[in-house]
Amino acid sequence: xxxxxxxxxxxxxxxxxxxxxxxxxxxxxxxxxxxxxxxxxxxxxxxxxxxxxxxxxxxxxxxxxxxxxxxxxxxxxxxxxxxxxxxxxxxxxxxxxxxxxxxxxxxxxxxxxxxxxxxxxxxxxxxxxxxxxxxxxxxxxxxxxxxxxxxxxxxxxxxxxxxxxxxxxxxxxxxxxxxxxxxxxxxxxxxxxxxxxxxxxxxxxxxxxxxxxxxxxxxxxxxxxxxxxxxxxxxxxxxxxxxxxxxxxxxxxxxxxxxxxxxxxxxxxxxxxxxxxxxxxxxxxxxxxxxxxxxxxxxxxxxxxxxxxxxxxxxxxxxxxxxxxxxxxxxxxxxxxxxxxxxxxxxxxxxxxxxxxxxxxxxxxxxxxxxxxxxxxxxxxxxxxxxxxxxxxxxxxxxxxxxxxxxxxxxxxxxxxxxxxxxxxxxxxxxxxxx
RNA sequence: GCGGCUGUGGCGAAGUGGUUAACGCACCGGAUUGUGACUCCGGCAUGCGAGGGUUCAAAUCCCUUCAGUCGCCCCA
Numbered sequence: 093x094x095x096x097x098x099x100x101x102x103x104x105x106x107x108x109x110x111x112x113x114x115x116x117x118x119x120x121x122x123x124x125x126x127x128x129x130x131x132x133x134x135x136x137x138x139x140x141x142x143x144x145x146x147x148x149x150x151x152x153x154x155x156x157x158x159x160x161x162x163x164x165x166x167x168x169x170x171x172x173x174x175x176x177x178x179x180x181x182x183x184x185x186x187x188x189x190x191x192x193x194x195x196x197x198x199x200x201x202x203x204x205x206x207x208x209x210x211x212x213x214x215x216x217x218x219x220x221x222x223x224x225x226x227x228x229x230x231x232x233x234x235x236x237x238x239x240x241x242x243x244x245x246x247x248x249x250x251x252x253x254x255x256x257x258x259x260x261x262x263x264x265x266x267x268x269x270x271x272x273x274x275x276x277x278x279x280x281x282x283x284x285x286x287x288x289x290x291x292x293x294x295x296x297x298x299x300x301x302x303x304x305x306x307x308x309x310x311x312x313x314x315x316x317x318x319x320x321x322x323x324x325x326x327x328x329x330x331x332x333x334x335x336x337x338x339x340x341x342x343x344x345x346x347x348x349x350x351x352x353x354x355x356x357x358x359x360x361x362x363x364x365x366x367x368x369x370x371x372x373x374x375x376x377x378x379x380x381x382x383x384x385x386x387x388x389x390x391x392x393x394x395x396x397x398x399x400x401x402x403x404x405x406x407x408x409x410x411x412x413x414x415x416x417x418x419x420x421x422x423x424x425x426x427x428x429x430x431x432x433x434x435x436x437x438x439x440x441x442x443x444x445x446x447x448x449x450x451x452x453x454x455x456x457x458x459x460x461x462x463x464x465x466x467x468x469x470x471x472x473x474x475x476x477x478x479x480x481x482x483x484x485x486x487x488x489x490x491x492x493x494x495x496x497x498x499x500x501x502x503x504x505x506x507x508x509x510x511x512x513x514x515x516x517x518x519x520x521x522x523x524x525x526x527x
Numbered sequence: 528g529c530g531g532c533u534g535u536g537g538c539g540a541a542g543u544g545g546u547u548a549a550c551g552c553a554c555c556g557g558a559u560u561g562u563g564a565c566u567c568c569g570g571c572a573u574g575c576g577a578g579g580g581u582u583c584a585a586a587u588c589c590c591u592u593c594a595g596u597c598g599c600c601c602c603a
Binding site for chain 1: 528529554555556559560561562563564576577593594595596597598599600601602603
């Protein structure tokens with residue numbers, strides 16, 4: 093038997109959750125005025141190496157790299173931003189008249205990792221990127237977008253972690269301060285941290301092994317090394333969040349693992365314990381130099397990524413109502429003629445927006461009744477020889493627990509009225525009149 | 528890349544060397560050839576993730592491998 097590849101999975105009954113999330117994404121994107129952008133699932137390897145950063149774990153050990161038949165070195169995208177930035181530059185979207193240019197993306201990303209809860213080799217990511225404005229208020233709007241999405245999905249147990257790394261000047265000051273601070277303690281730090289000390293001292297703060305040690309706790313804070321300008325930017329972000337009623341927690345150890353971040357960085361963590369070690373639902377920040385470093389004009393930008401699988405795990409732990417698949421009418425047939433008649437009736441009902449299911453196996457009445465339950469049918473329409481003869485249908489309303497004999501020509505109106513009551517829209521599902 | 532745990536029907540689960548692999552749920556058929564959800568009767572794994580080995584005998588012991596799961600690293 094063939095098996096799916098490690099770290100991938102088939103979406104079957106859970107599709108309902110994906111639809112719910114996708115619907116929320118579309119409606120929140122509309123509210124915040126973000127346009128969807130779709131970019132390829134693979135790009136030249138070079139793009140991710142330069143975009144995400146050669147020294148990051150993602151590029152160093154997690155990318156799916158392969159050579160195509162033309163000998164090109166390609167990589168399945170490990171995250172969304174690099175591809176969107178490439179498209180932004182290549183399509184000269186910076187010349188768009190609307191500023192800032194705000195995009196969202198949704199789709200699979202790939203990382204070669206050992207799978208565990210909330211972590212897959214192929215996973216879906218949703219993210220937004222806003223280009224063209226260096227504004228703390230835009231940073232705050234991006235965070236507000238994520239929070240709004242979570243609220244729309246009835247999530248309650250999450251918290252925004254916030255920090256600022258500052259721009260190039262602030263960061264180099266901070267790096268120097270960190271190195272000075274940790275230098276006398278290097279022998280006490282783990283192997284990884286010693287390596288990070290040379291390659292990227294900021295990442296030492298990410299370490300969980302050394303997190304409880306004294307030098308770690310006394311480590312200098314990035315926000316104490318911001319230039320006046322960067323400090324002002326961060327103050328604007330915080331004020332804007334407060335103005336929008338968004339709670340946040342300043343997290344001095346939050347540095348993020350991707351190289352391109354500047355100034356604001358944030359994560360939104362799930363606090364329900366449903367996600368185990370992978371509690372980061374959303375991660376993002378400002379990246380003011382990425383567009384330029386990938387060959388575009390100097391363009392400030394800010395964005396985030398959200399893991400759809402993690403979001404859905406959080407959703408399932410919460411009380412988000414997910415509708416069961418259902419059908420309006422189950423046509424229960426008895427005999428050959430009745431089946432033909434049922435097809436005609438189903439066709440007629442479907443044209444009017446009423447969904448139908450019927451029996452294709454010539455099964456017993458009992459079996460068909462069971463099927464109608466499995467299909468969550470509101471109505472069972474019984475069609476036997478007698479009904480075919482008289483052009484009638486025996487209609488059972490499973491909700492009202494009533495049964496009546498109706499002329500075929502009256503069937504549609506009767507069902508429609510019961511489904512919609514006095515309103516225009518179906519009360520049982522999302523069917524709208526005229527659709 | 529490293530470590531722990533797990534793998535028996537559609538699902539849950541017993542079985543730790545000895546006949547025919549319990550049981551429950553679900554499903555299917557019948558009792559009841561036009562009214563299901565209760566009840567009763569019957570059916571439903573030639574096989575225990577896969578491959579190899581030990582043995583008179585393997586779901587059970589050994590080796591290899593695959594997958595799942597949780598954790599580390601890191602991230603969404």
